[in-house]
Amino acid sequence: MTTTTSFIGKISDTGMLSANVKKIISDFTRWVVVPAIGVLVFMLLWSAAAQNIDTSLGKFPGPAAVWEQFGTLYDEHVTERQKAADFYERQEQRNAERVAKDPGYEPKIRAYTGKETFLDQIVTSLITVMSGFLLAVAIAVPLGIAVGLSKTLNAAVNPIVQIFKPVSPLAWLPLVTMVVSALYVSPDPMVAKSFLNSMITVTLCCLWPMVINTSVGVASIDSDLVNVSKVLRLPALTHVRKIVLPASIPMIFTGMRLSLGVAWMVLIAAEMLAQNPGLGKFVWDEFQNGSSDSLARIMAAVLVIGFIGFLLDRGMLQIQRFVSWDKSSADR
Amino acid sequence: MKWLRPFKHALMATVVGAGLGTAAAHAELGYPEKEELKFGFIKLTDMAPIAVAYEQGYFEDEGLYVTIEAQANWKVLLDGVIDGRLDGAHMLAGQPIAATMGFGTKAHIITPFSMDLNGNGITVSNEIWDQMKPNIPKMDDGRPVHPIKADALKPVVEKYKAEGKPFNMGMVFPVSTHNYELRYWLAAGGIHPGYYAPHKGDTSGQIDADALLSVTPPPQMPATLEAGTIYGYCVGEPWNQQAVFKGIGVPVVTDYEIWKNNPEKVFGITAEFAEKYPNTTIRLTRALIRAAKWLDENNNANRPAAVKILSQPNYVGADYDVIANSMTGTFEYEKGDKRAVPDFNVFFRYFATYPYYSDAIWYLTQMRRWGQIPEDKSDQWYKDLAAQVYRPDLYMAAAQSLVADGLAKASDFPAADEDGFREPQTHFIDDIVYDGTKPNDYINKFSIGLKAGDKL
Numbered sequence: 001m002t003t004t005t006s007f008i009g010k011i012s013d014t015g016m017l018s019a020n021v022k023k024i025i026s027d028f029t030r031w032v033v034v035p036a037i038g039v040l041v042f043m044l045l046w047s048a049a050a051q052n053i054d055t056s057l058g059k060f061p062g063p064a065a066v067w068e069q070f071g072t073l074y075d076e077h078v079t080e081r082q083k084a085a086d087f088y089e090r091q092e093q094r095n096a097e098r099v100a101k102d103p104g105y106e107p108k109i110r111a112y113t114g115k116e117t118f119l120d121q122i123v124t125s126l127i128t129v130m131s132g133f134l135l136a137v138a139i140a141v142p143l144g145i146a147v148g149l150s151k152t153l154n155a156a157v158n159p160i161v162q163i164f165k166p167v168s169p170l171a172w173l174p175l176v177t178m179v180v181s182a183l184y185v186s187p188d189p190m191v192a193k194s195f196l197n198s199m200i201t202v203t204l205c206c207l208w209p210m211v212i213n214t215s216v217g218v219a220s221i222d223s224d225l226v227n228v229s230k231v232l233r234l235p236a237l238t239h240v241r242k243i244v245l246p247a248s249i250p251m252i253f254t255g256m257r258l259s260l261g262v263a264w265m266v267l268i269a270a271e272m273l274a275q276n277p278g279l280g281k282f283v284w285d286e287f288q289n290g291s292s293d294s295l296a297r298i299m300a301a302v303l304v305i306g307f308i309g310f311l312l313d314r315g316m317l318q319i320q321r322f323v324s325w326d327k328s329s330a331d332r
Numbered sequence: 333m334k335w336l337r338p339f340k341h342a343l344m345a346t347v348v349g350a351g352l353g354t355a356a357a358h359a360e361l362g363y364p365e366k367e368e369l370k371f372g373f374i375k376l377t378d379m380a381p382i383a384v385a386y387e388q389g390y391f392e393d394e395g396l397y398v399t400i401e402a403q404a405n406w407k408v409l410l411d412g413v414i415d416g417r418l419d420g421a422h423m424l425a426g427q428p429i430a431a432t433m434g435f436g437t438k439a440h441i442i443t444p445f446s447m448d449l450n451g452n453g454i455t456v457s458n459e460i461w462d463q464m465k466p467n468i469p470k471m472d473d474g475r476p477v478h479p480i481k482a483d484a485l486k487p488v489v490e491k492y493k494a495e496g497k498p499f500n501m502g503m504v505f506p507v508s509t510h511n512y513e514l515r516y517w518l519a520a521g522g523i524h525p526g527y528y529a530p531h532k533g534d535t536s537g538q539i540d541a542d543a544l545l546s547v548t549p550p551p552q553m554p555a556t557l558e559a560g561t562i563y564g565y566c567v568g569e570p571w572n573q574q575a576v577f578k579g580i581g582v583p584v585v586t587d588y589e590i591w592k593n594n595p596e597k598v599f600g601i602t603a604e605f606a607e608k609y610p611n612t613t614i615r616l617t618r619a620l621i622r623a624a625k626w627l628d629e630n631n632n633a634n635r636p637a638a639v640k641i642l643s644q645p646n647y648v649g650a651d652y653d654v655i656a657n658s659m660t661g662t663f664e665y666e667k668g669d670k671r672a673v674p675d676f677n678v679f680f681r682y683f684a685t686y687p688y689y690s691d692a693i694w695y696l697t698q699m700r701r702w703g704q705i706p707e708d709k710s711d712q713w714y715k716d717l718a719a720q721v722y723r724p725d726l727y728m729a730a731a732q733s734l735v736a737d738g739l740a741k742a743s744d745f746p747a748a749d750e751d752g753f754r755e756p757q758t759h760f761i762d763d764i765v766y767d768g769t770k771p772n773d774y775i776n777k778f779s780i781g782l783k784a785g786d787k788l
Contacts, residue, residue, distance in 0.1 A: 056558060056578035090392060098395070102363070110368055113386075113399045115646035181415075193417075275404055285402065288375060288551040289649025290574060297645075 061296035066303065069296040077117040084112040116277055122304065125278035128195060129267045129312075132202025133260055140207050140259075141252060144214025145244060154215060165208035169201050169266040173273055176200050194276040198267060201274075205266040206259035213258065217251025218244055253320035260316050264309045279305055361733050364395050364612040372403045372412050372421035375551050375648045376568040377655055378448045378597045379422045380638055381679060383647045385623035394615035402646070405549040406505040413600060414439040420616065422447065423600035426507030426695045428721045435507065435530065435704055440603040444617045444726035446687045447597040447624070449678035452510055452587040453572035453663070454517060456485070456564035457557050461582040461666075463488045475669055479589035479761060482521020489523050489542050502548040502556060502565035506537060509596055511545065512698040513587045514566035518543055519780040520590075520762040527703040529788045537702065539788065557581050568596070569658040569677070570650045576664050577654050583665050585761075588673060592759030593682055595691040606726065617730035621685060622739060628680035635660045686745065687727055689752035690768025692718035697771045701781035703788055714771040724752055 043063050053060035061069075088109070095107035116124065147154045180196050221244060229243045271280025283301050286294045369391075373379040382400055385391050391398040403409035403421070410427055412418035414437060428441035456464065467484035468476040492499045503511040506528070515525040526541025528534065538544050548556050553571045556562050558580045565571075566587075575581035587594055599620060606613045626634055639656045642648045648655060657664050663673040678684045693714045699705045728748065734740040756767040764777050776783045 056554070056580060090389075091397075094392070094395065098363070105363075108367075110397045113397050115644075285645060285649070288402075289645055290551065290554065291643070291645070291649055291651045291654075293651075294649075 055295065057290060057295055058292045061299050065296040066299045069293060069300045072293070073118040073297070073300060077119045080114055080117045083114055087112050087114065118282060118301075118304075121277065121279050121282045122308070125267060125271065125280070126308070128198050128271075128276070128278060129202060129260075129263050132199040132267070133206060133263045135199065136203045136207045136210060136259060136263070137256065139203070140210035140255070141214055144211045144252070144255070145218050145240060145248075147211065148215035148218025148248070149240075149244070154219070157211075161208055161211055164204075165212070167205070169205050169270050170273060172201050172204050173197070173270055176204070177274060192277075194274065197274050198270045198276040198278065201270040202263045202267050206263040209258040209262060210252070210255040213255025214248065214252045217248030217255075220251075221247045250320070250324040253316070253324060257313065257316040257320060260312050261309065264305075264312055268305055361614055361729075362611045364615050365609040366419070366612045367395060368397045368399075369419040369612070369616070370399045370401060370417070372401055372409045372418040373647075374406060374409060374422060374549075375402055375650075376422075376451075376597075377570055377642055377648055377659055377677065378451045378568055379647070380627055380642060380659075380677075381447055381620050381623040381685075382422055382599075383641050384626055384638060385619040387641050388623065388626060390619035390622045391616070394619050396612070396615060396619065398616075400646075406508065410437065410441075410600075413441065413602060416602075419605060420599060420601040423598050424505055424508040424510075425595055425598050425691065426509065426512070426699070427505070428598060428600045429692055429695050429717070430507040430699070430704070432721050433699075433705075433717060435699070440720070441600045442603050442606055442721055442723050442726075443598040443600050443687055444606070444613060444723045444730070445599040445620050446595055446685050446691065446722075447599055447620075447679070449593045449596055449682065449684045450586065450588040450675060451596050451658070451677045452513060452566060452568045453583040454514060454564060454566045454585050454587075455553075455557070455572045455575045455581045455583045457560075457562075457581045458579075460485070460488055460563045461584070463491075464584070476665075478585070478665070478671070480584045481761065482518050482523050484521070485518075485584075486522050493542060499543045500562045501543050501545050502553055502562040502567070503545050504550050504553075504567055505547060506535065507695075507699070507704070509587070509594070509695075510566040510568070511537075512695065512702075513590050513594070514545065515698070515702060517566075517585060517590050517761065519778065520760075522780070524780055525702070527782065527788055529703055529706065531706040532788070537704075539703070554578055554580060570648060570654045573654045573657045573664060574650060576657075576667055577651070579667065583663070586663055586673060586676060588676055590761045591757075593675065593678065593684075595684075595688070595694075598687065606723070613726060614730045614733065617726060618734055618739075621727075621730060621734060624680040624685045625740060625744065628678065628684075632661060632674075680744075683746050685727070686750075687722040687724050688754050688768075689715065689718040689722055689724075690754045690766075692722045693768045693771050694766060697766075697775050700771075701775055701778060703782055707787055708772075708784055711769070711771055719752075722752070724750070 047062040047064075050060040050062035050065075091109060095105075095109075098105050099107055143157070147157050177197050180193055180200065184193060184196060225243050225247055229239045234242065267278065268280040268283070270276065271278040272284045273280075275281055275284070279301055283298050286297045286301070371382055373382055386398055386400055401418070403412060403418075406424060406427065409418070409421050410423070410431065413421050413423075414431070423441075423443070425443075425446070428443050430436050431439045431441045464480075464484045465476070467487060468480055471477055489499045501514065503514050505511065518525045524540055524542045525545055526537050526543075527539040528537045529539060536546075546562070548562065548565065550567050550571050553565045553567045554574045557565060557575065558578070564581070564584075572583040572586075576583065587596075599617075601613065627638055636656065639652055639659050642655050642659070643650060643652045657670075658673075658676050661672060661674040661676065662670050663676050664670045696705065696714050696717060700709065728745070731740065731745040732748075735742050735745075753768045756765050758765050760766065764774075766774055772784050775781065782788070
C-alpha cells in the first residue's frame, strides 16, 4: 500500500496528476480499500476460529455456511409465498363452493395461516421498533421541553428519569405483559397483544435518553435567544415554537439517535424472551430447534440485526444532519 | 409439498362429492361455528398429527383455518388454552386431568382425541452410563440386554447419596407422562422418586426422594444435561436421539419397554369451547383422526414424508436424521447401537387415538401413588373424573361421520358399544397388571408409593 501511495506521490510531484486526483485516491484508500481489508481479515479470523470451535451442534458456522443459509432463508421465503398463494386460491374456491350450497353465507378471506419467513420477521421487527420509537418520541419530546423550561419540574422529574434509565428491558417485560393482558381485552383485537408487549417495552426503554437530551438542549439555549423572546414578549407557545424548538433541535435529534439504537437492542431481547414475532423470536426458535443448521441461521440473523441497526443509525444521522443548523453537533 | 397438490385437489373433489352424496346421512354435522383457530404445541415429534393435518390440508377440508404456534413450555401452553389465546393444544395426558381436578391451575379441559402411544425415553449422561454399565447383563455380541431396569442405576444413586451429592434428574412437567414414567421406572428398580404433598403446600415432589426430579422444558433437556445440572432425564423425541447425536448422553430405556403401548399426548380444548362450537369440535377431531391415520397408513409408509414436515423450523426443527431415527421404527441407544422398535411412535393402530377412560384412570392412580392426590378416593370418583375429561362420545361422532364419508373404515375404530375400558394390561416393566376398573386395588400393588389409607 505504501509503495502505491508513494508512487502516486511521485507522479503527482511531477505535476502529471493534480492535487485533486491525489485526494480522491487517498479518500478511496481510506474509505474503501482499508475497510475492505478489515472485513477480509475479520472473515479470515472468523473462519479460522470457526474451524476450531466444536459445539454439540457441530462446528461453529464459518462465513461460507452462513452465506449458504442466507440462500436457504430466501428460498424458504419464496416457497412460503407460493404456499400462501395456493392457500388463497383454495380458500376462494372453498368459499365459492360454500356460497353455492349455502347462499346465506358471507364469504370472508382469512389471512394466510402458514409460518412467518425470515423476511417477514425482519419486517415485523422493523414495524415494532418504529412504533415503539415513535410512541416514545411523542411522549419524550414534549416532556423533555417542559422539563428543560422549568427548573422546578426538572428537579421533580430528574430522579425518576435517572432511576428508570438503566433498567433492562427484561425487567420491564413481565410487568408489561401482565398489564397488557389485564387492560387490553377485546374480542377482535386490532393488533396482537404480543405486538403491544414488545412495542411498549421498547418505548419504556428508549424514552429516557430522549427526555434527558431534549431537556438539556432546551435548558442550554443561548440566553440571547431567550432575551430576544422576552423583549418581543412572545406568548409561551410561540416562544416554544419559534425559539425553543429550533434552538434545541440538534440535541433532540442526538437523543433520538441514541434512543433508536437502544430501541433496536431492546426489541431483539424482548422478542426473544416474550416469544413475540420478530427477529428475536427467530433466534430463539432456532436455538430451541437445535438442528445442525441452527447456528448458521442464528449467525445470519446476527448479521442482519447488526446491519439493520447500522442502517437505522445512519438514517437517523442523515435526518439529524438535514434538520440541524448546528452542523458540528451532528457528529457527536 | 408442491407435488401433492394435484392429489389434494382430487381428494378435495371427492370429499365435496361424498359430502353431497351423504348429506342426508349425517345432516347434523354443519359448518364450523368458528373457522379461524390457533393451536399450540411443544417441539416434540408427537405433535405430528397437528402438523400433518395442516400440511395435508385436512383442517382446510373441514373449513378450518388453523394457525399452529410453538409454545415455550407446558405451563405457557396450558395457560394459553385456559385464557383463550389458544383454541386447542397438544397436551400431556395428565394436564387436562390435573386441570379439571384442580391440581395446579383449575379449569375444565376435555380431550376428544388421544394423540399417540409411546414415544418417550429416559436418557442418562455419559458419566452415569459408564457407572451403570458394569451392572447390566451383556448379550453375546457385547451389547447390553434391553430393557435396562433401574436396578442398574440403584448403586450409582446410592453412591451419590453416600457422598452427599444430590442425584438430580429432569422431567418436563409435574403432571407429565414423563414424570410418571420416570417415577415408575425408578421405583420398579427400588429408587424412591419422592412424594408430593400439595395439602401442605409442597409441590416439589421430593419428599423422601433418592433421586430428585425437577422440571426442564423438553428442548432444553440436552443443554441442561450437558451443563451437568441434571444426570438424566425423561423426555419425548427427538430430545433423546439428540443426546446420542451430540454425544452427551445415552438413552437407557424407552417408555415402550416400561409400559408397552402407553397412552402419551392428548389434544386438549376447554369444555366451554366444545359446548360453544360443537361442529368445530367434531370437525377438528375429524381432521386429526385423518392425520393420525395417514401417519400409520401402509405400515408407516408416510413416515419419511412426516419426518420431512416435522424437521421444518416452524415445527420441531431438529435435523431430519435425528427425528427419523425414532419416527421410522428404530431407536438408537448407545451411539451405533440402533435397534428396531417398530412401535416406538404409534399414532393410529391399536386404536391409539381413542380416548379410553382407563388411560385417564392410570394417570390418576399415579397421581395418587405419588401424593399429588393427597387422600383416598373411591373407584367411582376415578371413573367420574375420567369421564369428565376424556370424551369418547365426541371422538365417536367424528369417527362415524368419517366412515359415512368413506374416509375411514368402521374397523379403524373401536366398536360403537365400547365401554371405555381397555382389557387389563400386563405389559409393564415390573409385570404388575393394570385393570382400569379397579384403581384402588392397583395402587396397593406397588411396593414404593402411597397406598389406600396412606396420607403424608
